[in-house]
Structure formats: structure tokens, C-alpha cells
Amino acid sequence: MVTGKGGVGKSTVAAALGLAAARQGLRTIVVEVAARDDVSRMLDPSAAGAQGGPAPAHVERAVSPGLDHVSIDPQGAMEDYLHRQLPVGALAALLSRSRIFTTLAAATPGMRELLTIGKVWELAQPERRAPRGERPYDLVVLDAPATGHALAMLRAPSTFASVARVGPIARQGRAIADFLGDRRQTAVLAVSTAEEMPVSETLELRGQVQEQLGMDLSLVLVNALVAHGFSERDERALVAAPPSPARRAALFSAAWTRHQRAQLARLRRGLPGVALLTLPFVFGSALDAAALDGLSRELEL
Amino acid sequence: MSVAPRMAGKRICICTGSGGVGKTTTAAAVALGLAARGRRVAVVTIDPARRLASSLGLEQLDNEPRLVEPARFAGQGLELRGELWAMMLDAKRTFDELIELLAPDAGTRDEILANRIYQELSSAVAGSQEFTAVAKLYELDASGRFDTIVLDTPPSRNALDFLEAPQRLTGFLEGRALRVLTAPTGAAAAIAARGGALALSALRRVTGADLLADLSTFFGVLGGVSDGFAERARAVATLLRDPATTFLIVTSPEPAPVAEAVFFHRRLLEAGMPFGGLVVNRVRVLARKPQGIDEAALASDLGGDGDLAARALQALSDLRALARRDAASMRLLRAELDDGHPIVVPQLDRDVSDAAGLLAVQRYLFAPQRKRSALLAEQAF
Numbered sequence: 001m002v003t004g005k006g007g008v009g010k011s012t013v014a015a016a017l018g019l020a021a022a023r024q025g026l027r028t029i030v031v032e033v034a035a036r037d038d039v040s041r042m043l044d045p046s047a048a049g050a051q052g053g054p055a056p057a058h059v060e061r062a063v064s065p066g067l068d069h070v071s072i073d074p075q076g077a078m079e080d081y082l083h084r085q086l087p088v089g090a091l092a093a094l095l096s097r098s099r100i101f102t103t104l105a106a107a108t109p110g111m112r113e114l115l116t117i118g119k120v121w122e123l124a125q126p127e128r129r130a131p132r133g134e135r136p137y138d139l140v141v142l143d144a145p146a147t148g149h150a151l152a153m154l155r156a157p158s159t160f161a162s163v164a165r166v167g168p169i170a171r172q173g174r175a176i177a178d179f180l181g182d183r184r185q186t187a188v189l190a191v192s193t194a195e196e197m198p199v200s201e202t203l204e205l206r207g208q209v210q211e212q213l214g215m216d217l218s219l220v221l222v223n224a225l226v227a228h229g230f231s232e233r234d235e236r237a238l239v240a241a242p243p244s245p246a247r248r249a250a251l252f253s254a255a256w257t258r259h260q261r262a263q264l265a266r267l268r269r270g271l272p273g274v275a276l277l278t279l280p281f282v283f284g285s286a287l288d289a290a291a292l293d294g295l296s297r298e299l300e301l
Numbered sequence: 302m303s304v305a306p307r308m309a310g311k312r313i314c315i316c317t318g319s320g321g322v323g324k325t326t327t328a329a330a331v332a333l334g335l336a337a338r339g340r341r342v343a344v345v346t347i348d349p350a351r352r353l354a355s356s357l358g359l360e361q362l363d364n365e366p367r368l369v370e371p372a373r374f375a376g377q378g379l380e381l382r383g384e385l386w387a388m389m390l391d392a393k394r395t396f397d398e399l400i401e402l403l404a405p406d407a408g409t410r411d412e413i414l415a416n417r418i419y420q421e422l423s424s425a426v427a428g429s430q431e432f433t434a435v436a437k438l439y440e441l442d443a444s445g446r447f448d449t450i451v452l453d454t455p456p457s458r459n460a461l462d463f464l465e466a467p468q469r470l471t472g473f474l475e476g477r478a479l480r481v482l483t484a485p486t487g488a489a490a491a492i493a494a495r496g497g498a499l500a501l502s503a504l505r506r507v508t509g510a511d512l513l514a515d516l517s518t519f520f521g522v523l524g525g526v527s528d529g530f531a532e533r534a535r536a537v538a539t540l541l542r543d544p545a546t547t548f549l550i551v552t553s554p555e556p557a558p559v560a561e562a563v564f565f566h567r568r569l570l571e572a573g574m575p576f577g578g579l580v581v582n583r584v585r586v587l588a589r590k591p592q593g594i595d596e597a598a599l600a601s602d603l604g605g606d607g608d609l610a611a612r613a614l615q616a617l618s619d620l621r622a623l624a625r626r627d628a629a630s631m632r633l634l635r636a637e638l639d640d641g642h643p644i645v646v647p648q649l650d651r652d653v654s655d656a657a658g659l660l661a662v663q664r665y666l667f668a669p670q671r672k673r674s675a676l677l678a679e680q681a682f
Contacts, residue, residue: 006320007553038557086506108418108516146320148348148430163417168506196652198321200351228616234609241602245592246610249617249682255650283619287556 001142003150004191005201009223011038012287012295013191013279014143018043019296022066026138029060029068029123033116033153039143040069042292068137070123074112077119078105084122085168113149113156114173121157121176124185147190147205154180154188154213180213187218192267194222194260203270217274221299222264224281230254302642303673304331304549304666305338307578311547313442313540314451314577318551319561323582323646323662325353326653327551328453329387330662333374336385337663340448343386343441347430347455353654357387364391364398366441377660386447395433403529409522418519430455435537442540547577550638554584554630563637579634579643580666586647587624588681620682642670647680 002014011032018030018039030039044063058076063069082092096102105111122128124140144150157180161173180186188209192202202220209215228250230238235254241247268276279298282291308314308331316328325346332344343366346354354360358369366386374381397414404410413419434455441450523530540546548569552562562579569576594617600610634643646665653662668676 007322007555007558011557196654197353228612228619230609230612230616234606234612237603237606237609238613240604241599244594244599244602245588245682246594246599246613246617247602249620250609250613252620252650252682253616259650259652283622 001144001150001154001186001188002191003144003147003188003205005198006146008191008193008198009279010146010191011143012042012292013189013221013223013299014141015039015042016279016292016296016299017189018067018069018141019064019293020299021139021141022064023296023300025066027066027068027135028139028141029070029137030063030141030143031120031123032069032071032143033145037071040071042287043067043069045289072116072119074105074115077115080122081115081118110152110156110159113153114160114169117153117156117180118172118176121179124179147201147208151205151208151212181215183215183218186215188213188215190217190220192220192222193224194263194267196263199263199267199270202267206271206274217271220267220271220274220276222267222276222278225260225264225278226253226257226281228253228257230257302578303669304334304578304580304644305669307547307549308335308449310545311577312449312545313438313543313547314449315438315454315541315546315548316452316551316580317454317548317565319558322551322553322558323653324551325453326659326662327549327580327582327646327666328451329353329357330659330666331549332385332387332449332451333379333381333659334663334667335449335451336369336381336383337374337379338667339382341384341386341446342449342451343388343447344451344453345388345390345434345437345441346453347390347434353659354389356654356656356659357385359387359389364388364394364437366447373656374660377657379660379663383448390430390434390437392430392433395437399433399436399533400526403526403533405526409526412522413526416519416522418516419523435541436533439533439537439540542573542575544575547575549577549580551580551582552634553582554627556630559630559634562634566638576638579638579640580646581631581634581643582646582662583648584627584631584645585620585624586645586677586681587621587628589678591621591682617682624682645673645677647677649680 002010002017004010014030014032018028021028030043032039040061040063057071057073060068060070079092079096082096083089086092086095105115120140120142123137126136128136145153157173157176159173161170161177164170164173190202190205192198206217209217230250230253235251238247238250238254264278277299279295282295284291314328314331316324316331318324325348328346329344332342336342344357345366346357346359356373358367358373366388369381369385369387371381371385400413400419401410404413431454434452438450438452441447550562550566550569552558566576566579594614596610596614599613600607603609603613631643631645635641644666646662649658649661651661652658665673665676
């Protein structure tokens with residue numbers, strides 16, 4: 001589960017993780033939710049929405065060797081679920097078209113989250129039957145929503161299990177909740193940048209993950225660290241020099257770096273016992289395949 | 302055009318955009334600027350960073366606007382001729398208050414507030430923040446206490462959730478399906494007549510009878526307030542399309558938020574909601590005429606430290622690369638959003654979540670055109 005505050009590079013990290021895992025021989029799928037396809041655009045710019053349109057939802061598709069991608073939408077997840085629950089396909093089809101059911105599913109609080117996380121869980125099951133008869137996935141990387149919504153999503157199975165008490169939803173909710181709570185099976189990764197707000201949110205996230213899910217963060221990835229390496233002595237020399245664009249850029253970068261270092265230190269202090277990895281800021285003209293590949297190698301350590 | 306003329310005659314300003322682009326800071330800075338120019342303004346923030354909250358004096362989360370001490374900004378050289386009020390939205394409390402307001406009697410109210418599904422809905426689930434944000438907006442506007450209300454929108458990954466979430470909930474409450482589900486006696490026959498009995502029994506099989514019963518109870522008790530909800534939803538929908546309402550789309554120059562801003566703008570127009578302008582935060586500004594660099598001269602200016610000069614040049618070249626990337630985003634945004642003069646806030650080398658930072662952002666938002674160009678030129682590479 002890759003989560004973090006909006007705008008910190010969750011999708012980039014999820015894509016890089018997927019690439020790194022696939023390179024190490026794990027059959028991997030990167031999963032996006034809520035009809036987003038940022039990751040598939042990054043991994044396979046040619047296929048994903050050449051005309052700017054989204055990639056087709058709910059289709060498992062190979063994007064590079066050993067790496068698949070899928071974008072889950074709740075409607076598709078619901079149909080999958082119904083087909084698994086109801087042995088008679090026609091009945092499932094009837095239900096998924098039924099207005100009572102679709103309105104109920106759309107309006108029931110947390111149902112979209114439950115269906116989505118249920119699909120993620122299903123992808124991770126070793127006994128699942130893959131669409132093209134391929135072997136099951138070794139690793140599912142979820143490009144989860146931002147922290148608040150990600151927590152709601154991770155909480156949904158146990159909430160439904162306790163509300164429903166008995167019946168199929170209660171049973172499955174408990175199975176999914178157990179799977180998510182099992183540290184051997186599930187890891188929660190928080191992505192942050194070394195800035196005030198993302199750091200605060202990451203620190204709060206850890207408390208929430210512990211309290212609300214009984215889990216802990218497995219790893220925090222600090223993205224986009226700038227390192228032009230100006231010392232205090234360098235800064236004094238720069239301040240003393242006459243104004244020029246290079247001097248301005250260097251002082252700007254030095255201030256930026258200093259701010260990031262302070263925030264990184266704050267993050268470390270607030271996360272005792274949690275592993276922390278850093279990723280460099282990418283200055284290229286855009287985050288292209290080579291840059292993404294570079295980031296994925298940073299993650300292979 | 303700066304924010305000031307865009308806000309002329311506006312009672313409501315909704316700041317929207319994807320997560321992490323500085324929406325909350327922008328909303329606070331817009332409100333600050335309007336208050337400085339004489340308006341009574343309330344800014345409704347959602348989950349602000351602690352330092353931003355404390356820079357506005359929002360120490361406690363009590364779901365009611367609080368007057369921000371003018372001294373906080375007077376000390377920084379900005380006089381508030383009007384009033385700045387600020388609040389943090391408490392989704393659960395807003396929802397509870399709405400139920401209290403709309404419930405026909407105390408019994409219904411208590412039954413709803415005690416329902417487990419309701420408790421989950423009102424506190425946590427995606428959509429409840431969106432729903433309560435517009436509910437609060439409506440309430441504050443109807444109170445007549447403020448000239449302008451500035452609303453920060455929830456950190457949805459997809460900004461469209463904000464427009465759609467209220468309808469998802471109220472649409473169901475108004476819908477026929479609810480009546481079918483909550484009136485089992487009369488409805489059973491009606492469903493059977495339409496071939497729905499099979500669907501209902503299949504539904505029991507996938508959800509379990511207990512959950513279905515809980516849901517029926519939940520929607521049943523909510524039925525008591527559904528007329529009030531439906532009426533409120535219509536009023537809110539009208540308010541969002543009012544000529545005195547304006548949406549500011551906030552973005553950063555990064556590709557994903559830019560794509561989202563373009564998409565959101567299109568949807569806003571389709572939905573008949575008024576687009577008021579584009580704010581692009583954290584832009585690395587490229588100088589009009591980037592000066593050529595003389596490395597030897599730079600090294601001698603730096604006391605002959607050639608290594609430092611090389612690193613300074615590397616920083617300049619990196620930042621210019623970013624600035625070019627941002628300039629391309631700006632061109633795309635100008636063309637796609639049909640806003641020839643988006644408001645640019647440069648990336649500052651300081652934190653913007655304290656009072657001084659808010660003031661700095663406010664200056665970029667409200668400075669008249671020529672002044673703004675000069676301010677931006679100071680930050681250019």
C-alpha cells in the first residue's frame with residue numbers, strides 16, 4: 001500500500017517500486033484506483049490514452065516485462081464480486097443491472113472503498129485464477145489514495161465485518177481485514193517530501209495506522225530531495241558575491257536544501273523505529289522512462 | 302488580472318484542485334487579501350497544516366468561524382480593513398448538526414445519530430467531507446454574517462469528487478430504490494411485479510440478511526429527513542451555480558495536477574458552474590531574457606573558488622530546466638483553460654504556512670498586473 005499526502009509522488013514511487021520488483025523476478029502488478037491512470041501513463045506512455053483519454057478500467061495489462069497494471073473502478077469490482085459470490089452467472093448479471101442494487105451500492109457509505117480494497121485483496125491471492133492463465137502475482141503494489149481516504153479504504157473491510165456481523169460480507173470483510181493486518185503479507189509505505197505539510201501528515205499517518213488499523217508503517221520514502229551540496233561557507237561566499245542569476249540560483253537551492261534537511265530531521269525524530277529511504281529530485285525536462293528507471297534502481301538497495 | 306477584480310460582486314469563492322497544490326494556503330491568502338480590502342470574510346478550511354492553522358489562530362476545532370486577530374497581520378505590515386474569520390471543518394459535527402436541524406422529532410434524531418452505519422458515514426467515509434463542506438457553505442451563506450465565504454475543498458485525489466459526492470448521497474435519498482427497500486410490505490409486491498424479487502433475494506445472498514436489515518434501518522430512519530436533504534441539495538446546487546459564486550482552480554505546474562485542472566475546468570463548464578480563474582502555485586519562473594553566464598567571472602566573484610562556481614552554475618541550469626518545464630505547463634494551461642492571465646505564485650525559498658508566508662502569497666494573488674510582473678521578475682532565473 002503506497003500512500004501519502006497528495007502531490008508527493010505516490011504514483012511515481014508506486015511505478016518505480018513495480019519496476020524494481022519485476023526486475024528482481026517477482027511477478028508484479030501496479031494497481032490504481034478511482035479511475036486514475038497516472039502510473040500506466042508513466043510505465044507505458046504509448047498505450048495509455050494516446051488521445052489524452054484514460055486507459056480502459058479494470059483490465060489487467062502487461063506494461064513491461066513481468067509487470068502488469070490495472071486501474072480498478074468500483075463498478076467493475078462489484079461485478080467481479082457478484083460473479084464470485086453467485087454461482088449462477090445470470091443471477092450476478094441480473095443483480096449488477098438491478099437498480100435497487102446499483103443505487104444501494106452507490107449510496108452505502110464505504111461500499112466503494114470496500115469493493116476496491118476487495119479487488120486488491122483478490123489480486124493478491126495466491127490461488128486466484130489469472131485471466132490469461134498466467135501464474136498469480138507475487139506482489140501487488142497499490143497506488144492508494146491520499147492518507148485520509150487510504151485509511152478509510154483500509155478500514156472498510158473490518159467496519160463492514162463488524163456492521164454485518166454474519167453473512168458473506170462479514171466473512172469476507174474479516175478475511176480481507178486479517179490479510180491487511182498481517183505484516184508478513186501487507187506493508188504500508190508512506191511517501192513524503194521533506195516539506196512542512198507532508199511531514200506533518202506522515203507523522204499523523206503513523207499514529208492513525210497504529211490506532212485505527214493496528215498496523216505500522218513499514219517504510220517511509222522521502223521523495224524529491226535536492227542536493228546541490230552548498231555548505232555554510234559556500235553560502236557566505238555566495239552572499240558576498242555581486243548579484244547574478246547563478247548566485248541567485250545557488251542561494252535559492254541552498255535555502256531549499258536547508259529547509260528540506262530540517263524537515264527530514266523532523267521526520268526522522270518523529271518516526272523512531274521506521275525505516276526511511278530518500279529519493280533524489282529529478283531535474284530532467286520531464287519524468288521520462290529513463291528517470292523512472294533510475295528511481296527504481298534507487299529502490300533496489 | 303489579479304484576484305481582486307475576479308472577486309468583485311462574489312459572495313462565494315471555492316478553491317479547488319488536486320491534492321498537494323497549495324489549495325488551503327491559497328484559500329487562506331484569498332480570504333486574507335479580501336479582508337485587507339474591507340470585506341467581512343470567512344475562510345472554511347479542511348484539515349489545514351498545523352502551522353497554517355495556528356497562523357490563523359485556529360487552535361481548536363470547533364466548527365464555527367472565529368475572528369482572526371488583526372494584530373497577527375498588522376505586525377507584518379498588513380492592515381485588515383474588514384474582518385477575517387476562519388474555521389476548520391469538522392465533518393462529523395456538521396453532519397450531526399444537519400441531522401438535528403432536519404429531523405422531524407427527537408426520536409428520529411437520536412435513532413439516526415445512534416445508527417452504526419450513520420456513524421461510519423458521518424465521520425470517515427470518502428464523500429462525507431465533500432457533503433458537509435457544501436452544507437456548511439450553505440449555512441454560512443444563509444446566515445448573512447459574511448460578505449464573502451472562501452471554501453477550501455477536501456483533499457480528494459480527484460477534484461471531481463467534490464462536485465459529485467453530494468449528489469451521490471442525496472440522489473439515493475430521493476430515489477425510488479430507497480422507498481422500495483425501506484417499505485418491505487408494500488414494496489414486495491411492487492418489486493415482484495417488476496421482476497425485482499429475484500434481485501432482492503440475490504442481494505440478500507451477497508450482503509447477508511443482517512447487513513441488509515441494518516441498511517434498511519439506516520435508510521429508513523434517514524427517510525425521515527430525506528425531504529429536508531433533498532431540498533437542501535437543490536438549494537446547494539443552485540448556490541454553486543449562482544452568479545455570485547466563483548470557482549478558482551488551483552494547481553501546481555506538475556503534469557498530473559495540470560491534467561486534472563484541465564479536466565476539472567471542462568467539467569465545471571459542463572456542469573454550468575462559474576469558473577473564476579486559475580492560480581498556479583510553486584512556479585519556477587524563467588527570466589524573460591536569461592543572461593548568459595561567464596564562469597570565469599563568477600569564479601573570481603566567489604573568491605576564485607572554481608568548484609563553487611561550477612556548482613552554482615549547475616544549480617542555475619537545473620532550476621532553468623525546471624522553469625522551462627513549468628513554462629510549458631503554463632502555455633498548456635493558458636490554452637486549455639482560456640485564461641490568458643493565470644495568477645502565478647512562484648516557488649518561494651521559504652515555508653508559506655506561517656503568517657509571513659501567507660502574506661507573501663497574498664501579495665502575488667492581489668498585486669495589480671504591472672506590480673505582479675515586477676514581483677515575478679525578482680524571482681526569475
